[in-house]
Amino acid sequence: MxxxxxxxxxxxxxxxxxxxxxxxxxxxxxxxxxxxxxxxxxxxxxxxxxxxxxxxxxxxxxxxxxxxxxxxxxxxxxxxxxxxxxxxxxxxxxxxxxxxxxxxxxxxxxxxxxxxxxxxxxxxxELRADSYSRQESLLRLALVRAGLPEPEPNGMITLRSGRRTRGDLVFRGYRVLVEYDGEHHRLDLAQWTTDVARLNDLAADGWLVIRTTKRMPRSELVERTARALRDRGWRG
Incomplete structure (x- = not known):
């Protein structure tokens, strides 16, 4: 060149x-x-x-x-x-x-x-800091476009145990979390084991965790997230 x-x-x-x-x-x-x-x-x-x-x-x-x-x-x-x-x-x-x-x-x-x-x-x-993947960004946009509150990309969560972990899309005020499970979560045994322990800790601390994959229709994700937010007091 x-x-x-x-x-x-x-x-x-x-x-x-x-x-x-x-x-x-x-x-x-x-x-x-x-x-x-x-x-x-x-x-x-x-x-x-x-x-x-x-x-x-x-x-x-x-x-x-x-x-x-x-x-x-x-x-x-x-x-x-x-x-x-x-x-x-x-x-x-x-x-x-x-x-x-x-x-x-x-x-x-x-x-x-x-x-x-x-x-x-x-x-x-519409750019936001701390996104980790293309799918996380596209999911955030789909949720916001549907009229839901804007989540924090990879927001840091401190659990009662003192452990700190990031959530993919964090609705902090409602203790609702959307997690995207890519292929590596399914194929990597060590990653899967870590995910299970982490999600159990989040549930024990009162977080509602919605897991989504590449195959889940966006409409279903929006519906599940909206229902979880309303259960936690959102009035959108």
Whole structure:
């Protein structure tokens, strides 16, 4: 690649660890942007782009890649709103943030007036720190879109035993918790054993725990969560 080229869009997202939908992950092309308004690169297996944005570029394993915040901005023309929020949540999420909110806002200033800006600004308003996975972000959005109170992503819970644990989506004022069980919870015996002990401790402390999986319909999750919240005094 030339010095004025950098990996961008879904290719940069995959390299940096921003979660994107499976169909975007399976794109066999590499997305490369020409900086400073240069001619978009062409070649077999290359999706070329050109930008006049003064994008930040970083070295990643010896390769030129747009910064995490700039990469997120380039995704605005490829992703719907909720997928864009999920990718943005990773920027400020766990286990280690990839960007600060100030860095995201600086990138938004650089992309002002570009395609997808309206979607980017709306997504920015819905970003939350401490998310851990794409599924957690999408579940949070589904619950909020249904009119439920907004939960804390990975809120820290201190149990009576003194043990501290994080809950995936915590409705702290109602002691209701939504937990997403991914495949690793089912296939990893040590993880499963830990989960059982942890959920027993939460139940003993009076928490209502709603467990969900990738296959559970969102409507069912919303209904179960709303019922649990109403049982605990929510009047939405």
């Amino acid at each position: 030339r010095d004025d080229h950098a990996f961008s869009h879904s290719t940069a997202a995959s390299m940096l660890g921003l979660p994107i939908p499976p169909d975007r992950e399976r794109d066999p092309r590499v997305h490369v942007s020409a900086l400073r308004g240069g001619r978009a690169p062409r070649g077999r297996g290359v999706a070329g782009h050109s930008t006049t944005v003064d994008a930040e570029v970083r070295r990643f394993r010896g390769l030129q890649v747009m910064s995490p915040s700039d990469t997120w901005c380039t995704l605005s023309t490829m992703l719907g709103l909720d997928d864009l929020v999920a990718a943005g949540d990773r920027l400020v999420g766990l286990p280690q943030p990839l960007a600060t909110f100030d860095e995201i806002d600086a990138a938004l200033d650089r992309y002002a007036g570009r395609a997808g800006m309206v979607r980017l600004l709306r997504a920015r308003s």
